Amino acid sequence: MGFAEFADQATRLMPAGKLREAMALVPDEVVDRMTITGNVEQCARRIQAYAGVADELILARTGQRNDTGTMADYEDLLQLISTSAQ
């Protein structure tokens, strides 16, 4: 499915509250190129792709289904920061 077709489907499904159906249609390329997603090692590699292009990468954390609402939720992100920060 192309981006335009995905856009049409998503703009129909999201206002109707059909998040699960819309999620199944999100192209892998969107996740891979427009977000930093994966385990710590995969995220660290994605961050490095912005070297020389962005002067600073400002991370906004995406909530996870297994979040506990405690500082433990930030463990992986903090590890990613120590791995990537110079």
Next chain:
Amino acid sequence: MKIGMMLGFEDSIKTMTNIARAAEGAGINALYTVDAGRSATITAAAVINATSRAQVGTYIVNAYAREPWMTGLEARDLNEISGGRFILGVGTGNLHFNDYYMGIDSRKAKAKMRDFMTIVRLVVSGRAAERVRYQGDVHRIRWRATWNPTTPSLPVYLSASGPNMVRLAGEVSDGVGIGIMSSVEFVRDVVRPNAQAGAVAAGRDPQALRFPTAATVSVNRDVEAARNASRAGYLQIISPDSPPLLRLAITTNGLC
């Protein structure tokens, strides 16, 4: 790579400052707060008090919710509280939410943002007794600083995604605040050349422009869970109440 972090969506300011401290310990370059569920400037003050080394900034304050004079004064104060660690990020906010929350039409933003940025940059760098004067189409200032600023100036970024605002950022800001969901190719091939052309047209050094870029990060040992969280986040972030905006966001950034 310099790594920053966006704060402001946590359940309490206490949680926000705990995360800020932990991130500083992990080597973060800068911590940014946002005008969304909380005030960017007030929460920036809390983050400044919780940290000692990292830069602290707004990413961003909403220019449609504020006057440029007061925005400049708040930035001066935050720079003083932090001992010169402050960065001011300014933006138009979200077209849809400006209308929905405040009844403000922010469609024609370029003239306003030119004035807003010009005034804020004059105010943050104004020296004691120095006259600050500017007359724009939307905003003006007639003011004199009472004290010298903590640092001669401070970085003022303009967040931008569309081509007109990116070019304006090149003309009037210290850096282009690039939004989430921007691919490497979009930043490198579209945003940077456009902003640098704006700087050149305004007689400024294009190499001096900075390009701080926001990115959503979905990190999880369970990779498929991380991907699902990004899929859901992507669909929810790009304004579920506004199908035309959703379609625009997908088709413009998504193709890059």
